[in-house]
Amino acid sequence: MELVVKEYKRKEKSLSFTIKEKEINGLTGNHLEEILKIIKLNGEHNNQIEINHEKVNEKNRYEVKKKIIVIEEEWQEKSFGNTLEEIMIDQMKEYEIYPKNLEKKLKDSLKIVGLEPTLLTREFATLSQSEKKKFQISLGLLLNPEMIILIEPFKVLDQKNRKKLMMVMKKIKENFQKTIVIVSNDPNILYEETDHLIIYKNDKILVEGKTKELYQRVEFLKRHKVELPEIIEFIYYARKNKNAKIDYCVDIRDLIKDIYKHV
Amino acid sequence: MEVVLNINDLTYENLFQNINLNIEKGKIISFAGCNNCGKTTLSRILDRKIKGNFNINLLGKDRDDYSLQEYDSLIQVVYPDQFNWIEETPYEEFQMKKIDTEKKEFLLKKAKELKILDKENQKLTRKESLWQQILLAIGKAKELVVIDGMDCYLTPKETEEVYYFLRECTKKWKQSFLITTTSLENTLLADELYILKEGEIILKGDPLTILQKDNLINKAGLKVPFMIDLSVKLRDYDLLKEISLEKETLIDNLWN
Numbered sequence: 001m002e003l004v005v006k007e008y009k010r011k012e013k014s015l016s017f018t019i020k021e022k023e024i025n026g027l028t029g030n031h032l033e034e035i036l037k038i039i040k041l042n043g044e045h046n047n048q049i050e051i052n053h054e055k056v057n058e059k060n061r062y063e064v065k066k067k068i069i070v071i072e073e074e075w076q077e078k079s080f081g082n083t084l085e086e087i088m089i090d091q092m093k094e095y096e097i098y099p100k101n102l103e104k105k106l107k108d109s110l111k112i113v114g115l116e117p118t119l120l121t122r123e124f125a126t127l128s129q130s131e132k133k134k135f136q137i138s139l140g141l142l143l144n145p146e147m148i149i150l151i152e153p154f155k156v157l158d159q160k161n162r163k164k165l166m167m168v169m170k171k172i173k174e175n176f177q178k179t180i181v182i183v184s185n186d187p188n189i190l191y192e193e194t195d196h197l198i199i200y201k202n203d204k205i206l207v208e209g210k211t212k213e214l215y216q217r218v219e220f221l222k223r224h225k226v227e228l229p230e231i232i233e234f235i236y237y238a239r240k241n242k243n244a245k246i247d248y249c250v251d252i253r254d255l256i257k258d259i260y261k262h263v
Numbered sequence: 264m265e266v267v268l269n270i271n272d273l274t275y276e277n278l279f280q281n282i283n284l285n286i287e288k289g290k291i292i293s294f295a296g297c298n299n300c301g302k303t304t305l306s307r308i309l310d311r312k313i314k315g316n317f318n319i320n321l322l323g324k325d326r327d328d329y330s331l332q333e334y335d336s337l338i339q340v341v342y343p344d345q346f347n348w349i350e351e352t353p354y355e356e357f358q359m360k361k362i363d364t365e366k367k368e369f370l371l372k373k374a375k376e377l378k379i380l381d382k383e384n385q386k387l388t389r390k391e392s393l394w395q396q397i398l399l400a401i402g403k404a405k406e407l408v409v410i411d412g413m414d415c416y417l418t419p420k421e422t423e424e425v426y427y428f429l430r431e432c433t434k435k436w437k438q439s440f441l442i443t444t445t446s447l448e449n450t451l452l453a454d455e456l457y458i459l460k461e462g463e464i465i466l467k468g469d470p471l472t473i474l475q476k477d478n479l480i481n482k483a484g485l486k487v488p489f490m491i492d493l494s495v496k497l498r499d500y501d502l503l504k505e506i507s508l509e510k511e512t513l514i515d516n517l518w519n
Contacts, residue, residue, distance in 0.1 A: 074389060074416075075344075129343070129412055130298030156415045158297040158445040160484035185418060188489075230489040234510050241511075242518035252489070256496050263502055263517050 001067060001146035001179045004050040008038060010203065017198050017205050019147070021052075022173055025181045026194030026211055028226075029201045032183060039149065039181070041065045066095065069145035071137055073152040084110070084127075084135060085120040088142060095143050109138040114164055129156040137165070141172070148172070149181040154189055166193050191215050191229035192250055199226060216248050231255060264288065267406045267439045268309075268338075271318040278304055280462045286407060289437040291429055293450040293470065296459035297484030302443035303342070306411035309441075310340040322406065338407045339400035343415040346392045348384040353395045356384070362402035366436065370398045373428065389416040397425065401432055409441045419448040426452035447474060448488055451508070458483050475506065 002021035007014045019025050019039065027035065037043045041061055049056040051064050088106050092098070099105040107117035113134040119127075127135060133156050140148060148169075154162045172178045184190055190197060190211060197211040199221075206224055207214060215221070215229055218236045222228070228236070231252065238244035246258040265288040273282040278301035286292055296302055307313045311326075311334065319326045321337060329337070350356045353374050357367060374380045379391045387395060393416060400408045408429075414422050426449050432438045442453065450456050456473045458466040460483040466473045474480070474491045481487070487495070490508050497503040497517070507513035 128299050128303060129415055156298075156412070156445070158484045159481075159486040161298050234489075234493070234514070237510055238514050238518065242514060244514075244518060252493060252496065255493070256500065256502075259497065259502060259517065260500060 002050075002052055003039060003147065003179075005038060006048055006050070008043075008048045010034065010038075010043075013204050015205055017208050018196075019179060019181060019198075020196045021179055022177050023179065023195040024169065024173060024193060025179065026190040026197040027181055027183045027200065028185055028187070028190055028197070029199050029206065031203065032200060034203065035198075035200045036070075036149070036151075036183065040068060040070060066143075067146040068149065069140040069143055069147070070149045071140050071151065071153060073155070075132055075136060082123045082125070083121055084124060087124060088120075088139060091139055092142060097143060105142070109142045110135075112141060113138045113168060114161075130158070130161055133157060134161075134165075137168075145178070147179040147181065149183060151183045152185075153182065154184070154186070162189075185227070187215070187227045187229045188231075191232065201226070212248075212250070266320075267322060268441075269320050271320075273305075273308070273317055273319070275301075275304065275308065275313070275315065275317075278462055282459075282462075282464060284457065284464075286439050286441060288406075288439055289433045290454040291426070291433060291440045291442065291452070292455045292457065293447075293453035294441060294443045294457045294459065295445065295447055295450060295483075295485060296443075298445060300459050300484075301462065302445075302459070303411055306340050306342070306409050306443060309338065309409050336403065337405050338409065339404035340409040340411060341393070341396045341400050343389075343393060343412045346384075346387075346396060351383055352381050353384065353387075353398075354380045356395070356399060357402065360399060360403055366402055369435070370402050374398055390421060393417065394425075401438065404438070405436075407439045407441065409443070411443050412445070413442050414444050414446045414448070419446070422446075422449045423452065445485065447480070447485055450474070451488070458485070460484075471506070 003019040005015055005017050007016055041049065041056060041064060056064055085106060106120060110117050110119060115131065115134050115138060133153065153165065157165060169180050173180055182190065182194055194211045197214050198208040199206040201224060215232050218228065218232065232248060235246055235248055235255065238246055245262050246255065249255050266285055267288050268286040270282060270284040273279050294302060304313065308317060321329065326334065348356065350359055357371055371380065377391065377394055379387060379395055382391065397410060413425060417425065429440050444450070451470045451474065453470055455468065456470040457464050458473065458480060465479055465483060466476055474487055475495050477487045477492060477495050490510065490513065491506065494503060494506040494513060498506065503516060507516060
């Protein structure tokens, strides 16, 4: 799913940006709730938003909205049942999804995020922080969305689980052609994990483009007080202050190889 | 140094095997481990929410010999997603609690600085609620505050601010803190770092020394902070003699 916003009028400013299809998109900046409202199709939409080249209007808006799932940073308590199974069934009813083999569908949704199917009968309240986060994601996947927006998904996850979750997202993107949006204020995560980045600052799109290229525009980003990935900052200072001939890279091992060659 | 809390040979279900932990007066301890390694369980054991035949001493006395009221006045546990309010605002919550006047003023000053003092409890963000709970716990507990999963809803910068504030409290009232975390990002600000893996403490000691054991840390499912990781690897390749925590120093050492 590709979402294109063209000259969306907001607070006397005009916003234009693209959520790229079948890519892992990153979104960062301040007051992101404003831009998220647009992406979630919750704001006004006077033909300024296009989804897969089709304009969103009052007629098709709710159909399209069903295809976009937001995994919030915090669990939104609702009047669901207590066990994971009950919560999942309630969620599917809400979205009018009735699979032929319900049990398999529920178990598969848990398995894909690395949760044991035996957890179906567990009470939600007894899950750990990381299990709750994984469950929240599996609940979103259950609805077979075309676009998955994850808001600060890694805060409660350790390194290993973060890598596993990203592997799942990459698989979903590649095998099922889904569009992923990671909303985060951690530049290290965005640099390592996203393909396309949108930086929203002071009610406007500061810049958007390929993440790796965009983060190399250090002077520009510094001028606009955008936090940089640590590895970029290190390389930038080494190049600037010592004229070091090292290339921008993502992996710390590549940086070390480069330092080894040039020191 | 006076020991506030000691846990001896703690074994619990499949989570812990013979865990030993000593917390000295006025110290900040970071207790790190991957997801589901038992950090919250440890907090709940210390909170006496999980009962059992544990050998845990508080100020040299078996903790079971304390009444609930006595125990609560010495230890408080803060959880990242459990907020129990009685009153409407943080200010009113503070007025309800029995807190020493000087300490209360200090904590209220911080709450004011954070702009949460007169905000409705229901309207506090997660970060603000966590701050409120931490300030109240510091007010109520004379000896030890356990903060479970502190980094769950805070950015590394926000976590750093909490650490600096806790340090002020250790200096003013000799309070101790036990912080459980999955992120090692700010653990250098602690006095001691414990790393838990599969029910056992695999590393403990001065944070800078511990953080250099990158292989063991990675095996525990955790990530070494960037500057330490880079320094250690460069040192292993004989490109650097000493660990640098500042990028400018590291760059100077490499290219001079």
